[in-house]
Amino acid sequence: MLLLAGSAAAVWMLQEPIKTYFTEQTADVASRSLDQEAIRQKTRTFIDSILSDPATTARASLFVQTLMHDPQTQASLRQLAIALLQDPELKAVLQAQVDAVVRDALQNPQNKQRLIELFSTTLRDPSTSQAAAVSLQRLATDSGVRKYVDPSR
Numbered sequence: 001m002l003l004l005a006g007s008a009a010a011v012w013m014l015q016e017p018i019k020t021y022f023t024e025q026t027a028d029v030a031s032r033s034l035d036q037e038a039i040r041q042k043t044r045t046f047i048d049s050i051l052s053d054p055a056t057t058a059r060a061s062l063f064v065q066t067l068m069h070d071p072q073t074q075a076s077l078r079q080l081a082i083a084l085l086q087d088p089e090l091k092a093v094l095q096a097q098v099d100a101v102v103r104d105a106l107q108n109p110q111n112k113q114r115l116i117e118l119f120s121t122t123l124r125d126p127s128t129s130q131a132a133a134v135s136l137q138r139l140a141t142d143s144g145v146r147k148y149v150d151p152s153r
Contacts, residue, residue, distance in 0.1 A: 050056055067073050084090055105111045122128050139145050 106115070
């Protein structure tokens, strides 16, 4: 009985080092296992099968739809979008992507002609002229713009 009590006390006193040892051993085995290409491939295949399962897709879609109707989620997403759009690094990346897309699109003569037609149609549209006039009027009366145009003010 004394031996059992002594063993229990020793295990209790050494529980943290024992736990740390087994945690490290388990992590090491998992790491070595994941380094094996065959296991990684099987893991990818398994994950792909889960993600392509129609039932999983339907449940995920329902979950996202339910989540999107939640006012707190909508507010959080709005705040996230605003923060992302104001981030200078993201702006630079997006600008580079837009530049690349436009450049690639304009290399196709058909796309170039369509874009010219779109601009022409847009500029001839009376509502465009009206919106441009309103924008110019606002710019003309904006104090920041006026200081930039006429520094003496």
